[in-house]
Amino acid sequence: MKNPKSISVRQKFIASAKNSKILTRKCKDCSTIMLATILYCEKCHGKNFNIIEYPGSGYVTTFTIHTVPPEGFEDVDSYAWVVFTLDDILVRASGFLPNIKKPSDLPIGSKVNVQGFDEKHGLVLKKL
Ligand SMILES: [Zn+2]
Incomplete structure (x- = not known):
């Protein structure tokens, strides 16, 4: 079984890319910004994020x-x-x-x- 939440983030990431944008996540704990397709914070392994779209x-x-x-x-x-x-x-x-x-x-x-x-x-x- 695939996780429906991760699918929807992927779909949003794709929709952003088609609009020449990049969907990112900003970690609420350490403020690290990473691509939205990454599920856990690369730095602190947190999983609370704000989703932010940037120009691609x-x-x-x-x-x-x-x-x-x-x-x-x-x-x-x-x-x-x-x-x-x-x-x-x-x-x-x-x-x-x-x-x-x-x-x-x-x-x-x-x-x-x-x-x-x-x-x-x-x-x-x-x-x-
Ligand atoms: Zn973090």
Whole structure:
């Protein structure tokens, strides 16, 4: 049995991503902010949170380039799996950025924005 509460948080996270937003949780005990998909506080293991939505814009922290696209993205030649840092809260997230062929296509620090969510692969990004 899946926990219905965790499903609804995931659904909200996806709905936010489709609006170019990132849903986060702020721990009521230690004020740590993390992605809403994380169930327990990363720092103090608390589970009392305020849910806060932030703009899904950030900058590239690191990435790897893949030349074989994953299932569901067969029309994409190559892509980058990107770790990015959100501008407003300095929280890291990762996502899928299509049509990146070589490292010079995506200098570290490039601006990216959340564009949507893929059920299999997670956040879908766009380079700004
Ligand atoms: Zn905490």
